[in-house]
Amino acid sequence: MTKKRAFIIVFYLVLTVAVLWFVQRLVMPKYQYGIVEGAMAAEYYEADEPHEVIFVGDCEVYEAISPVTLYEEYGISSYIRGSAQQLVWQSYYLLEDALRYETPKVVVFNVLALKYDEPQSETYNRMTIDGMRLSPSKIGIIEESMTPDEKMIEYIFPILRYHSRWSELDQDDWDYLWDRDRVTHNGYYMRVDIKPEAEFPEPPLLTDYSLGDNAMYWLGRMADLCAENDIELVLIKSPIKFPFWYDQWDQQVSAFARSRGLTYINFIDARDDMGLDMTRDTYDAGLHLNLTGAEKFARYLGAILDESYDLTDYREVPEVAAEWEDICEAYHAMAAAQYQELIEYGYLRNWGSAAVEMGRP
Amino acid sequence: MEELMDILTELHPDVDYDTCTTLVDDRIIDSFDIISIISEVAARLDVQIPAEEIIPENFNSAKSLWELIERLENE
Amino acid sequence: MLFTSYGFIAFIAILFVVYYIVPKKWQWPLLLMASGVFYWIADPRYLIFIFVTSLSAWGCGVLMARINDGQALYLKEHADTVTKDEKKALKAKNKKRKWHILLACLILNIGILAVTKYTDFVIDNINNAFHSGLHKVDLIIPMGISFYTFQTMSYIIDAYRGTVTPERNPFKLALFTSFFPQLVQGPINRYGDLSKTLYEPHRFSEKVFSMGLMRILWGYFKKVVVADRMITAVTMLVSDTDTYTGAYVFVAMFFYAFELYCDFTGGIDITIGIAQALGITMKENFNLPYFSKDIKEYWNRWHISMGSWFTDYIFYPLSVSPRMLKLSKWSREHLGKVIGKRVTVYLAAFIVWFTTGLWHGAAWNFIVWGLMNFVVIMISQELAPLYSKFHKKFGFKGKSWYTVFEIIRTIFLMSLIRMFDCYRNVPMTFKMVGTMFTRFRLKIFTDGSLLKLGLTKYDYIVLAVALIVILSVSIFKYNRGEVRTKLYEKPWLWYGAMSALFIVIIVFGAYGIGYDSTQFIYNQF
Numbered sequence: 026m027t028k029k030r031a032f033i034i035v036f037y038l039v040l041t042v043a044v045l046w047f048v049q050r051l052v053m054p055k056y057q058y059g060i061v062e063g064a065m066a067a068e069y070y071e072a073d074e075p076h077e078v079i080f081v082g083d084c085e086v087y088e089a090i091s092p093v094t095l096y097e098e099y100g101i102s103s104y105i106r107g108s109a110q111q112l113v114w115q116s117y118y119l120l121e122d123a124l125r126y127e128t129p130k131v132v133v134f135n136v137l138a139l140k141y142d143e144p145q146s147e148t149y150n151r152m153t154i155d156g157m158r159l160s161p162s163k164i165g166i167i168e169e170s171m172t173p174d175e176k177m178i179e180y181i182f183p184i185l186r187y188h189s190r191w192s193e194l195d196q197d198d199w200d201y202l203w204d205r206d207r208v209t210h211n212g213y214y215m216r217v218d219i220k221p222e223a224e225f226p227e228p229p230l231l232t233d234y235s236l237g238d239n240a241m242y243w244l245g246r247m248a249d250l251c252a253e254n255d256i257e258l259v260l261i262k263s264p265i266k267f268p269f270w271y272d273q274w275d276q277q278v279s280a281f282a283r284s285r286g287l288t289y290i291n292f293i294d295a296r297d298d299m300g301l302d303m304t305r306d307t308y309d310a311g312l313h314l315n316l317t318g319a320e321k322f323a324r325y326l327g328a329i330l331d332e333s334y335d336l337t338d339y340r341e342v343p344e345v346a347a348e349w350e351d352i353c354e355a356y357h358a359m360a361a362a363q364y365q366e367l368i369e370y371g372y373l374r375n376w377g378s379a380a381v382e383m384g385r386p
Numbered sequence: 387m388e389e390l391m392d393i394l395t396e397l398h399p400d401v402d403y404d405t406c407t408t409l410v411d412d413r414i415i416d417s418f419d420i421i422s423i424i425s426e427v428a429a430r431l432d433v434q435i436p437a438e439e440i441i442p443e444n445f446n447s448a449k450s451l452w453e454l455i456e457r458l459e460n461e
Numbered sequence: 462m463l464f465t466s467y468g469f470i471a472f473i474a475i476l477f478v479v480y481y482i483v484p485k486k487w488q489w490p491l492l493l494m495a496s497g498v499f500y501w502i503a504d505p506r507y508l509i510f511i512f513v514t515s516l517s518a519w520g521c522g523v524l525m526a527r528i529n530d531g532q533a534l535y536l537k538e539h540a541d542t543v544t545k546d547e548k549k550a551l552k553a554k555n556k557k558r559k560w561h562i563l564l565a566c567l568i569l570n571i572g573i574l575a576v577t578k579y580t581d582f583v584i585d586n587i588n589n590a591f592h593s594g595l596h597k598v599d600l601i602i603p604m605g606i607s608f609y610t611f612q613t614m615s616y617i618i619d620a621y622r623g624t625v626t627p628e629r630n631p632f633k634l635a636l637f638t639s640f641f642p643q644l645v646q647g648p649i650n651r652y653g654d655l656s657k658t659l660y661e662p663h664r665f666s667e668k669v670f671s672m673g674l675m676r677i678l679w680g681y682f683k684k685v686v687v688a689d690r691m692i693t694a695v696t697m698l699v700s701d702t703d704t705y706t707g708a709y710v711f712v713a714m715f716f717y718a719f720e721l722y723c724d725f726t727g728g729i730d731i732t733i734g735i736a737q738a739l740g741i742t743m744k745e746n747f748n749l750p751y752f753s754k755d756i757k758e759y760w761n762r763w764h765i766s767m768g769s770w771f772t773d774y775i776f777y778p779l780s781v782s783p784r785m786l787k788l789s790k791w792s793r794e795h796l797g798k799v800i801g802k803r804v805t806v807y808l809a810a811f812i813v814w815f816t817t818g819l820w821h822g823a824a825w826n827f828i829v830w831g832l833m834n835f836v837v838i839m840i841s842q843e844l845a846p847l848y849s850k851f852h853k854k855f856g857f858k859g860k861s862w863y864t865v866f867e868i869i870r871t872i873f874l875m876s877l878i879r880m881f882d883c884y885r886n887v888p889m890t891f892k893m894v895g896t897m898f899t900r901f902r903l904k905i906f907t908d909g910s911l912l913k914l915g916l917t918k919y920d921y922i923v924l925a926v927a928l929i930v931i932l933s934v935s936i937f938k939y940n941r942g943e944v945r946t947k948l949y950e951k952p953w954l955w956y957g958a959m960s961a962l963f964i965v966i967i968v969f970g971a972y973g974i975g976y977d978s979t980q981f982i983y984n985q986f
């Protein structure tokens with residue numbers, strides 16, 4: 026084979042890879058508007074400040090606690106690594122992934138995810154996993170999470186999963202090709218609208234009240250991981266009443282916590298103590314807290330963390346305080362923008378279901 | 387050879403069997419024609435052409451076909 | 462393993478690398494192992510069947526070889542003393558012995574094929590005819606059994622006929638029988654052809670490998686971008702026979718014609734391409750079939766290896782058998798020359814097309830499909846003299862517009878016949894085709910109905926572009942011969958085309974979540 030032919034072969038190999046890499050960036054969903062959970066996993070890597078507290082869990086965590094309140098009132102620097110329907114092994118691996126960059130003092134895990142013993146949904150898997158950087162943790166989370174039709178190679182090369190979006194590309198796909206905007210505030214998803222909590226249906230009777238073996242296994246792994254890294258693991262149940270958290274599950278988690286010497290707090294019972302007013306502190310009739318609710322819960326939980334653990338007051342640390350100043354500014358600006366929309370439209374136009382249904386104006 | 391040419395000309399009168407050497411390759415005669423030829427050869431020349439001899443080499447020209455027939459007669 | 466699975470692609474990628482690394486004398490044994498692995502992954506239970514077929518063919522071949530050797534030795538030793546009559550008698554006796562061996566081998570292997578594939582069909586028919594309640598047995602059908610059985614039987618028949626020398630090495634024959642690329646949908650190779658390159662040592666040649674790779678990419682392009690995209694629409698059109706009548710049947714006809722072409726020729730491209738990349742030459746199975754001007758030409762261009770198998774091993778032997786020749790003589794004498802000389806030809810053809818249909822599937826719609834082909838061929842044969850006169854008078858033949866007419870007519874006819882493949886039920890097929898003439902609503906082409914078949918307008922654009930590309934390549938090939946060899950000499954275009962094909966397959970392919978994973982249509986053969 027001539028040198029010329031060899032050169033041409035290499036040229037086209039490089040070109041093919043480049044084109045496919047570009048197309049991959051183009052077709053991967055950007056999650057910048059409407060449904061934004063898919064952008065959360067990647068946002069963590071942008072945070073420059075250290076975090077002594079890391080929260081892991083599902084929407085009962087990332088929509089229920091305000092890291093800004095924790096900072097402003099206690100100087101606690103925290104991050105919420107959460108995603109929609111984040112399963113317990115996913116929280117484990119996201120934590121393991123975070124440990125490649127820093128070692129927090131405290132990890133807080135919301136135990137609702139223990140009700141899921143098996144992979145649930147391809148859509149949620151993608152939103153939780155795609156944003157992770159390639160690492161052994163990512164391989165682990167993929168293997169553990171795949172539903173029957175999913176394949177590892179489609180996670181390693183997402184173009185294989187999203188290629189058919191070529192005919193559905195929108196303006197966002199082009200605008201956010203290289204950079205993305207932040208959709209959370211250190212992992213917190215903000216909503217200021219209000220819809221009072223309604224009556225929830227009677228919880229169904231179950232045939233088996235034991236939490237799944239697989240779920241409990243991964244909780245054990247999380248406890249081991251924290252123990253190995255000298256991290257305090259705190260188990261919580263967020264003050265949300267639906268999906269229903271059975272007493273039997275509560276007892277099992279308590280027993281587990283006792284056996285491992287861990288703290289477990291069920292905050293459903295502490296709603297009054299933290300001043301939660303579910304006619305005003307939720308945006309979707311009690312399924313999730315809104316901004317005021319998240320700030321109240323953060324204030325209450327922050328006091329417990331501050332008292333129980335030796336956490337740095339980062340308001341006194343200039344470099345970190347400077348980072349947090351920006352974070353707080355963005356947070357308050359978004360709150361203002363959202364409140365403005367409530368005044369103008371009576372509902373949120375650029376966040377939530379309106380955004381999903383109507384798209385960008 | 388005369389009889390053979392008669393058989394062939396009856397089948398496709400327009401073909402020049404003296405010179406053409408691609409009867410099968412150019413699909414001038416097809417599988418039905420081959421069968422007709424074989425049964426006529428059996429009836430008129432009393433020579434049985436077995437299935438394994440039905441290859442393009444033998445049927446591509448009148449000459450090669452005649453050579454086949456002669457060979458089979460002598461076996 | 463489907464061709465269009467990540468597992469298969471990884472399998473052949475690894476095979477290519479290992480094949481060119483190992484010492485050359487290990488290459489064909491490596492292929493045998495790979496074929497075994499391939500078959501094992503598909504289903505371990507299948508292995509016993511293909512093992513039996515291969516072993517029996519090898520054994521019978523060796524027995525025949527022994528008889529041949531014995532005969533040759535005897536004649537050599539007794540060259541001076543043996544008379545011509547004794548020689549003839551000895552040959553006849555040995556031929557009879559070989560015939561018995563052949564018969565045993567055929568009965569065993571065709572028997573296996575018949576039992577695994579057709580038992581339930583027979584039971585169904587018995588139940589329908591006699592209102593009995595026999596239970597179906599639901600036997601597993603080994604993958605590729607129709608293909609490898611026919612391929613191996615061609616070997617043993619050729620050995621009997623003396624056109625090939627029997628293979629002494631059982632492993633080499635096993636490779637011939639089970640070589641994995643051909644297991645999915647053929648081609649049905651001949652031992653005489655394939656053995657020329659199958660066992661030879663192959664040195665890596667970038668050109669040979671590159672040609673094979675291009676062919677593989679072209680095959681995947683047709684299969685993944687076109688066939689897999691169209692299959693949802695075709696399935697929808699033929700499953701809901703209440704809604705999709707009239708003009709929809711017309712649409713289904715042409716969609717299926719395009720879809721099947723891309724699926725089948727694409728799969729064959731992948732098969733032949735893989736063999737080629739390994740330095741192994743397989744005969745072509747398609748030769749621009751949709752450029753045929755009549756049905757006979759079509760069957761010389763479509764699924765060539767199947768057509769030639771039936772011709773060489775059923776049509777010819779049947780037609781020249783003593784019994785058939787006797788019948789021919791009898792019918793000439795008793796039914797007159799005109800009818801007489803047609804009887805055996807058409808009888809043989811009928812049998813061929815009946816069995817061809819049956820080979821395609823254990824169901825009446827396949828048999829009827831086969832017989833439809835027979836009817837059309839018979840009609841076209843009978844009309845030939847009339848056409849000849851017509852053309853002499855008007856001189857159309859050869860004119861390009863007439864050729865185009867003939868091509869379109871043939872495509873239409875073959876697509877029509879092929880509908881028996883789609884509706885899976887003979888009366889339904891007739892009924893649906895009937896509605897094409899009674900309920901044809903032109904409106905569906907303009908009122909957006911065609912966008913409700915599972916294809917978006919973007920899909921149609923992709924299909925249209927693909928059609929143009931495939932058509933251009935075909936026209937080039939028709940006029941100026943094989944495209945690949947010429948293109949290789951222009952490396953910027955050659956490797957550029959490979960790169961483009963690869964990118965197009967990845968980006969525009971109809972695969973992954975959201976697309977149903979589709980089987981090759983010929984897979985359960």
